Amino acid sequence: MYGLRSPLVLIVPLTSQDAALRFPVIASLQPDATNGLSLPSYAMVFQTRALDRSRFLRPLGRLSGDDLRWVLGELVLLAGLDSATVLRSRRPDLAETNEAIDDKAVLRAERIVMRDGVPCVRDLGVSVKTVVSMLADGKQVDEVVSAFSGLELEDVMACLQYAADRVFGQEPPPSAA
Numbered sequence: 001m002y003g004l005r006s007p008l009v010l011i012v013p014l015t016s017q018d019a020a021l022r023f024p025v026i027a028s029l030q031p032d033a034t035n036g037l038s039l040p041s042y043a044m045v046f047q048t049r050a051l052d053r054s055r056f057l058r059p060l061g062r063l064s065g066d067d068l069r070w071v072l073g074e075l076v077l078l079a080g081l082d083s084a085t086v087l088r089s090r091r092p093d094l095a096e097t098n099e100a101i102d103d104k105a106v107l108r109a110e111r112i113v114m115r116d117g118v119p120c121v122r123d124l125g126v127s128v129k130t131v132v133s134m135l136a137d138g139k140q141v142d143e144v145v146s147a148f149s150g151l152e153l154e155d156v157m158a159c160l161q162y163a164a165d166r167v168f169g170q171e172p173p174p175s176a177a
Helices: 018-022 065-079 083-090 092-100 104-111 128-136 141-147 153-167
Strands: 008-011 026-029 041-044 049-052 112-115 118-121
Touching (some): 018 041, 026 065, 041 065, 065 153, 112 153, 118 153, 128 153
Antiparallel strands (some): 026 041
């Protein structure tokens, strides 16, 4: 049984404690009108577990599409899967849903290009190193996005994915500019 018919649900614990950032596969979430969060929080994807659906009385909130894709992307990274490709091949009946899930390799290839031997974001000339360094220095994702005209959340995600692939030894070359 899958999805809503399953007696089990996957739970990703959340915390507002910055100490969670020391762990891998964390997704940052900001409070908004639908997600029920009152503080900026972190989805601790590495602690995902399955629980019986009957244990939950009512939903407390719902993640936006972008936040859900971020968490799902981290879960796919944790599992070592090829995100959308795996989902499309296993469940072709969910093609419309699967199309909404960003394949990290495709995202990275579309957004990270080589400029004079340096991986950069699209045609913006902003290096992956600059984006990752700003985040490492404590800047929030929205601060990084607003620091460069034309930079988008997906660009920052692609930079992080590129850096993670390099650190974990899965360095596919970015496309040439």
